[in-house]
Amino acid sequence: MDFYFKLKHxxxxxxxxxGLVxxxxxFSDPFLTKIVHSVSFVLIHLWIIIIGLETNNYVSEAEEKxxxxxxxxxxxxxGxxxxxxxxxxxxxxxTGWYALIGFYFIFAFLQIYIFGANSLNRLYRTAGRKEEESSISLFFMLLFWPIGIWIIQPKINKVIQRVELIEREED
Structure with a gap:
């Protein structure tokens, strides 16, 4: 998954x-259509999943979560x-208690993007970036990914290059 993290915007x-297309x-086969739609959902959310999983590889031990x-x-x-x-x-x-399950799934969806925004902030701090973006702006850029990719991914690439350079100098 590390290769996906280093792709260009x-x-x-x-x-x-x-994924969106x-x-x-x-398809004429409804089961095949359902499989393709499931794969597309994963593809659409793959970027945020990679951000959440891979940032711990690049942050300092004090910043790891x-x-x-x-x-x-x-x-x-x-699922x-x-x-x-x-x-x-x-x-x-x-209705009733079952509504709590639905509310939890809404919370879980939002938490995925909140965690991604916080992970990016941790990554930026590790690389020593002076201008720190707010987690709220990163959250909305991740949520509205067609715009956010063009802004966030080049910054991720620069930060990763800087972190790898720092690690090489320390060795």
Whole structure:
């Protein structure tokens, strides 16, 4: 996954767009269509998943955070989405205590992007960047990825190059 983290912004954008286009592809076999839609959901969210998982490899030990909760939420959100696609459920109505489960899935989806924004801030701090972006702006750039990729990915590439240069100098 490290290679994906180092891609240029236009390459990441192209992969994300492929995922988006696949959402609108339909085949005569409904099962194949459901599989393609599930793969497209994973492709669309692959960038944020990679950011959340790979930043710990580049930050200092003092900045490292556990990503167990992040992984749990990724599995739950992707699992729920794939379940909804495969089961063909289009309309969900939940009441009472079951509504809490729905609220948790909304929280889990948002937490994935919040964790990604915080991970990017940790990465920026490790590289010694002077201008630190707010986690809120990073959150919205990650959430609205067609714009965010063009802004964030070049910065990630510069930071990774700087961190790798610092590590080589220390060795």
């Amino acid at each position: 236009w390459q990441v954008f192209f992969i994300q767009i492929i 696949l959402l609108y592809v339909s 556990s990503n167990a909760f992040f992984l749990l939420n990724i599995v739950l959100v992707i 729920l989405y794939i379940f909804l696609i495969m089961s063909g459920i289009n309309n969900i109505t939940v």
